[in-house]
Amino acid sequence: MxxxxxxxxxxxxxxxxxxxPDQLDTLATCGEPIEFRxxxxxxxxxxxxxxxxxxxxxxxxxxxHVPQRGAxxxxxxxxxxxxxxxxxxxxxxxxxDAVATETTRAVAFDAARLRFAMDDDDxxxxxxxxxxAAVMTRRLVAARLQLLDLYGAP
Amino acid sequence: xxxxxxxxxxSPAAAPMAPMPYRVTRRRHETHDTATITIAPVGEPxxxxxxxxxxxxxxxxxxxxxxSVSGLDREDGIEHTIRAVxxxxxxxxxxxxxxxxxxxxxxxxVWDIDAxxxxxxxxxxxxxxxAPLRPVIEHLLAHPGDHGSVNVLVGARxxxxxxxxxxxxxxxxxxxxHLAVTVDSSTPEWRGRVGVVTTVIDSARFDPGHxxxxxxxxxxxxxxxxxxxxxRGVAPERIQLSAERNMACxxxxxxxxxxxxxxVCRDGAVFDYPRLAPLLGVREL
Numbered sequence: 001m002x003x004x005x006x007x008x009x010x011x012x013x014x015x016x017x018x019x020x021p022d023q024l025d026t027l028a029t030c031g032e033p034i035e036f037r038x039x040x041x042x043x044x045x046x047x048x049x050x051x052x053x054x055x056x057x058x059x060x061x062x063x064x065h066v067p068q069r070g071a072x073x074x075x076x077x078x079x080x081x082x083x084x085x086x087x088x089x090x091x092x093x094x095x096x097d098a099v100a101t102e103t104t105r106a107v108a109f110d111a112a113r114l115r116f117a118m119d120d121d122d123x124x125x126x127x128x129x130x131x132x133a134a135v136m137t138r139r140l141v142a143a144r145l146q147l148l149d150l151y152g153a154p
Numbered sequence: 155x156x157x158x159x160x161x162x163x164x165s166p167a168a169a170p171m172a173p174m175p176y177r178v179t180r181r182r183h184e185t186h187d188t189a190t191i192t193i194a195p196v197g198e199p200x201x202x203x204x205x206x207x208x209x210x211x212x213x214x215x216x217x218x219x220x221x222s223v224s225g226l227d228r229e230d231g232i233e234h235t236i237r238a239v240x241x242x243x244x245x246x247x248x249x250x251x252x253x254x255x256x257x258x259x260x261x262x263x264v265w266d267i268d269a270x271x272x273x274x275x276x277x278x279x280x281x282x283x284x285a286p287l288r289p290v291i292e293h294l295l296a297h298p299g300d301h302g303s304v305n306v307l308v309g310a311r312x313x314x315x316x317x318x319x320x321x322x323x324x325x326x327x328x329x330x331x332h333l334a335v336t337v338d339s340s341t342p343e344w345r346g347r348v349g350v351v352t353t354v355i356d357s358a359r360f361d362p363g364h365x366x367x368x369x370x371x372x373x374x375x376x377x378x379x380x381x382x383x384x385x386r387g388v389a390p391e392r393i394q395l396s397a398e399r400n401m402a403c404x405x406x407x408x409x410x411x412x413x414x415x416x417x418v419c420r421d422g423a424v425f426d427y428p429r430l431a432p433l434l435g436v437r438e439l
Contacts, residue, residue, distance in 0.1 A: 014356065059347065073340040076347045078357055101345050138353065141378070145350040146338045150372040151281035151311035 006031045009107050013054050014080035015131055023124050026117050027109070034108040036060070036100035042083075043098035049086035051108045055079055058104025063097040071097065074146075075139065085132050087111035170405050173212045173256025174200050178249050179230040184317040187238045188282065189247040190224060193255065194231035203232065203260035205267060205289035206396065206424040210404045212256030213249070217242035220401040220419070222286035223260065235285035235317060261404045263424040265290050265394060270366035274302035276358055276388075278379050280309040280351050280371025284317055286396050286423075287370050291325070298330050305332045305358035309351025309375065312337050313344045332359055352378045355386060362387030370396040377434055380427060393427035 007028035010016045016024065034053070036042055042053070042060070053060070060083050061073040074096070077083045083106075086094050092111065118125040180192035203209065203223040211234060212218040219242045225233025236247035249255060267290055275294060279287045294304050306325060310316040316335065325333045334354040336347035347354060352375065365388050369376050376395050383393060399418040402410035406420030414433045416422065421429075 061348065070342055073344070073348045075349045075353075076336075078347065080356055142350045142353045145352065145374065145378060148374060149311065149338070150350070150375050151309075151315065151338070 003028045006033060006107055009033070009056060010054060013056070013107070015054055015082045015135075019124075019127055023121070023127060026121065026124060027114075030113040030117060031107040031109045034106050036104045036106070038100055038102045040100045041097065042100065043094040043096070045094055045097050047094055049084060049092045049094045050111050051084065052087045052111055052114060053083040053106040053108055055081050055083065056105045056107065058106075059101045060104055060106075061099050061101045063099055065097060071099070075142065076101065082132075082135060085136055087114070088129070088132055170258060171403070173210070173218070173258050174198065175254050176231070176257045178251050178253045178255065181249065181251060184235060184319075185315045187247070188235060188315075188317055189238075190233050190235040190317075191246065191249055192225070192228055192231040192233050193257065195257075196254065200257055200259055202226075204264045205293065206265040206286060207260040207262045208286075208401070208404075208423060209234065209257050209259035210261070210401070211236075211246055212258070213242050213245035214254070214256060216245045218256070218258075218402075219243055219246070220261075220404060220423075221246070222396070222423070224285040224288045226289050226292075235282065235288075237282045258404060261401075261419055263422055265368050265424055266366075267293050271300050272302065272364075273392075274305070274360035274365040276305045276307065276355070276360060276365060276367040276383065278307045278351060278355070278367065278369045278371070278383075280375040280379075281311065281315070282317065283371030283375075283396070284308055287368055288318065288321075290368055295325070295328070295331065302361070302364065303332065303359045304330065305360060306334070307351055307354050307358060308333070308335045309354075309371070310335070310337050312339045313341055313346075332357070334358070350378070351375060352382045355379070355382045360386075360388075363389075365392060367393045368395075369393060373398070373434070390428045390431065391426060394424055395427055395430065396423045397425060397430060398423065 057079050060077045062075045063071040063073050066072050175196040176193040177196050178191050179194045182190045208220045208222045210218050211221045221234045224235040236243050238244040238247045277287050325331055334357045336349050336354050340348045367383050367388055369379055397418050399411035399413050401419040402408045404419045406417045411418040
């Protein structure tokens, strides 16, 4: 996939809705296509967060390894969603593991190049920060609803 | 004086407080605490229920509870899916083929499926809230040309607590329906989505201006789910939800199911969202 094809892929991706052509051009130079096989690990808790993924198809599981229980999936990320905010915030290390639950296609962004591009363009910086903050908010709300045990006995 | 069991031949409509005897013709285990029972009339049947309506089911000598109709047009009767959360629901969900129970109804309002003709449709269900929506899903599956995209979004506590698992698996094999099943708490064997059902709206394909949504589940789930629908541009008047309150008489007399100015048994249980919206924000109502 060329930069043009990455540009096409992210133009169609929900996360990037509303970005201008120049911003999409810049982002396209920071990304490359990637495909994960089912079961393939793409992030490990505590390891450097050097990528950020925009999922096109398939699903990724966000997991925590718990002694005696193994890998516990706490959320999944699917088409139109993104995986990773650790790349944006210091110390740039993954908080969780991430594993493909099925064959998954995504655009993988190089975090260092992306941060460099954001430092160079305040508008891009603000636009991506707002989007990542929105993702974090949705995940936080979802996590709190999960804690409620909504479907437990009334 | 009201007959305790309507065996005297008076019509169900004429005696809405008198249960009609029905025999359990089938029982299907759903989860550790939930079963679907099929019931057929011993004598005169009650009126044919429509999607969204409920019956008062009477476990003789124990008690009576409101249960949504979860299956229509079955050869051997009408289906109800019952979660055992108390003595009466435990007796009903645990009933055996051949047992006799009492039935009153049907009561309540209906899912406005006809209004969704030509529109994209979102069915969002959480936990046992899938039961009242099952007739809607069956209607949509049986009339594939009548609607735009059909999205069925289902949430459950865990994979083991998913009801109608085999039917959901069959829907997943269809290419004319988008099915997203998610669980709050996963197991190592689970390969599906994990997260609350409100988050899978993003996976649905629909044109917000031409979409009808039907929502049923725990109240907090419905509040957040409807907010997510509104955020995506679905108009409030295009959303219906099913409220749950402690219905007792089912005919609007006793007041047990009062919800602010609304009696859920008489005015619901299916409501247009704008009617309930002001009430959903009132705490401990």
